[in-house]
Amino acid sequence: MRATLRWAHADLRSHRGEALFIVLATAGIVASLLLATALFGYATNPWQRVFTQSQGAHVWIHTGPSADAAGLAELDGVASVAGPYPIAAATLASRGTRASVELRGTVERPATGRPLLTSGRWLDPAVPDGVVLESGLARALWAEPGDTLTVPGTARTLTVVGLADSPEPRYSPGERPGLVWAPPAAVQRTDGHGGQVTGLRLTDPDDTDYAVQRAVTLLGAKAVTDVSNWQQARAEAQGGNRLLGQVLGLFGLAALLAAALAVHGAIGTRIRGHLRDISVLKAIGFTPAQVVRIFLLQHVAFALLGAVLAAALIQALGSRTPGRLGDAVGVWQGLPGHTAALLGVPLAAVLFIAATTGLAAWRAGQVP
Structure with a gap:
């Protein structure tokens, strides 16, 4: 493990530009996904936006x-x-x-x-x-x-x-x-x-x-003549937005797939650029499992750093973005599912990058 960490540290010092690029690329992807989540909620659930901004009442009671x-x-x-x-x-x-x-x-x-x-x-x-x-x-x-x-x-x-x-x-x-x-x-x-x-x-x-x-x-x-609650109003309002939600969700999945292909290509290219180093590592005694672990730990650390950076920036500065995007983030931050999305989207991105890196690293472990 000590040798693995020493090689990873040496590789980071000699390839700082590549490491910075991967961190920034991950941050950009995660930030885009978080902004897309905010826009998705803003566009497909206008009732929730209005309810949050207006401090809406949960119950309306009509009386004599x-x-x-x-x-x-x-x-x-x-x-x-x-x-x-x-x-x-x-x-x-x-x-x-x-x-x-x-x-x-x-x-x-x-x-x-x-x-x-x-x-x-x-x-x-x-x-x-x-x-x-x-x-x-x-x-x-x-x-x-x-x-x-x-x-x-x-x-x-x-x-x-x-x-x-x-x-x-x-x-x-x-x-x-x-x-x-x-x-x-x-x-x-x-x-x-x-x-x-x-x-x-x-x-x-x-x-x-x-x-x-x-x-x-x-x-x-x-004395009570009528009662209405927020669940009824939400159900009525959301009924007309299902098609819009499906369309935006489809585009979101397409964007996620495109981002996945971009990440996979970037990581695969970086590992292919280290084929000579991988051959030297194996020549001095590194096993295929150790080679896989080196690249996996490196890229998971890069992905985790980029994801945390993106989540922090969106949380701190997203609502200050000019125009409709800033409004969408501001409303999204007040919605019930905001915390879950803020944690879940970066975590899903890190896990996906880990899976992508694992596949590319496994191929690196097979290098003679």
Whole structure:
């Protein structure tokens, strides 16, 4: 073993450029795979991105107007509360299209369940009939900031001042009303059925069912009119992104295969360049197993150094990358599976390089 380490040290001193190239190549491959993982999650799971950035509520509870929903904040396992907000059911029309909506009264954008503006601006007290539409509802109504919506059967109109993304269950014609944020005074002037809604962000998202049971017990079953949770919203939102995920996954596998071939070629070329050294090592008594071990230990060490370097750089500087890539990494770092991916991708790359090196080193051990 001592002779093996001495030869590896001597080889490193005489071939520093090659060693540096392998380390940097490994770091580049691992960094690319980590960035691809971040972009994959960003593109195929927009709901998770919105939920993370908006500090979304895990449970939304609709109650009657007289229910005392303020006590929900005191329940065990509740980290923060959104609301309660006054709500009213209504129908809005735009360009010949109608949609059932839920008007939600608020002035400030809340910290929990915070709508993410995509265009326009937030509600302004100076515009009493200004509203912000959820993006899916806006697409159904063909509405944009500055458009005027009418309330069928009345002379009332509402002005769209902004569009926003929300992780709540999306608008579904005939099944679920769209979400509209409006000043409380505008909600009170609506003739539709009223009530209030409260959002609960939990310390443990898996505790959703138990949290709902405690909330219903506190408020009373008759006071609760509807309950929705984050699992329902996620399932609905992810259903339309499966094809995109499969396509991006296919391209990711192709990129991984290309990287594998590049690594295999680089390592094989380096070992072939040492055929003369390998012959000398065998002449002085090295066995084929020792030759294989030399190259395997060398390249695994190079791969491990490059993988750690790439993971550290992505973790520290990835979110500061300008543009959409930096946004994707920033969102990815807040997702539940971030730590597992940050450790798993470099580990998989190191194991793959070890397997590739083992094959090339075995061939080196057969050199006469």
